[in-house]
Amino acid sequence: MGRKRNPWSIGMLTLFPEMFPGPLGFSLAGRALDEKLWDLNIYDIRRFCEKSAEVDSSPFGGGNGMVMRADVIDRVLSTVTQDPNYAQLPVVYMTPRGTPLTQEKVKIFSQGDGAIILCGRYEGVDERAVAEWGMEEISVGDYVLSGGEPAAISFVDACVRLLPGVVGKEESLEDESFEEGLLEYPHYTRPRIWKHREVPEVLVSGHHKNVKSWRLAEAERITRARRPDLWDIYMSKQN
Numbered sequence: 001m002g003r004k005r006n007p008w009s010i011g012m013l014t015l016f017p018e019m020f021p022g023p024l025g026f027s028l029a030g031r032a033l034d035e036k037l038w039d040l041n042i043y044d045i046r047r048f049c050e051k052s053a054e055v056d057s058s059p060f061g062g063g064n065g066m067v068m069r070a071d072v073i074d075r076v077l078s079t080v081t082q083d084p085n086y087a088q089l090p091v092v093y094m095t096p097r098g099t100p101l102t103q104e105k106v107k108i109f110s111q112g113d114g115a116i117i118l119c120g121r122y123e124g125v126d127e128r129a130v131a132e133w134g135m136e137e138i139s140v141g142d143y144v145l146s147g148g149e150p151a152a153i154s155f156v157d158a159c160v161r162l163l164p165g166v167v168g169k170e171e172s173l174e175d176e177s178f179e180e181g182l183l184e185y186p187h188y189t190r191p192r193i194w195k196h197r198e199v200p201e202v203l204v205s206g207h208h209k210n211v212k213s214w215r216l217a218e219a220e221r222i223t224r225a226r227r228p229d230l231w232d233i234y235m236s237k238q239n
């Protein structure tokens with residue numbers, strides 16, 4: 001008999017534990033959490049502060065804002081990784097300075113055992129903690145959030161929906177944006193005419209081959225117009 005695998009696990013390190021599960025407690029991710037298809041443990045960073053100490057301190061070299069202390073983060077991670085379920089998990093630091101999150105990266109994480117995620121606040125985290133724990137730095141986009149929690153929620157949501165059993169047949173993952181290196185084609189549903197706008201004829205023709213060609217052409221048109229970066233990669237793979 002094979003080893004019984006633990007559910008995909010997330011250890012969330014945050015100064016705002018009340019923000020979890022938050023949106024992750026609803027819809028697909030929430031249902032999957034209830035069904036124990038994945039597991040979420042929240043660690044309140046503040047609880048790992050020594051008496052009267054602060055989680056943050058002013059930056060060496062001066063400047064605005066505060067920095068999360070390396071010794072505090074280290075204490076949380078040392079505790080979390082004592083749990084054998086968490087000991088081998090990658091440690092991710094959500095930061096605008098990180099590698100941009102892609103569907104490819106999401107797939108890799110969803111095929112692993114989970115992650116320990118550090119949500120930053122203030123100006124960020126003392127660099128020595130990031131280095132000491134070999135953290136993978138991930139960004140959810142080229143903009144600055146006030147904290148890592150909303151970024152972590154996006155990251156976990158994207159991973160959870162790829163876990164086996166989370167998305168039902170009716171919500172197929174196959175045709176989605178990025179699957180073939182293209183953005184998705186447009187969708188239509190009833191009514192067939194709405195505010196003088198008609199559903200494209202081909203979609204009601206019942207001709208599956210034509211529908212498929214139309215959708216591909218639309219996906220190509222939209223990708224080319226909106227994301228030249230994706231379009232170039234897609235084109236380079238066509239020959």
Ligand code: SAM
Pocket residue numbers: 093094095096097118119120121122123124125138139140141142143144145146147148149151
């Ligand atoms: N001083 C930082 C900088 O300029 O890169 C921004 C700090 S931001 C106000 C506070 C925290 O929010 C960061 O430590 C990080 O954890 C999180 N954060 C902000 N934007 C993010 C993004 N685009 N992706 C991931 N995390 C982000």
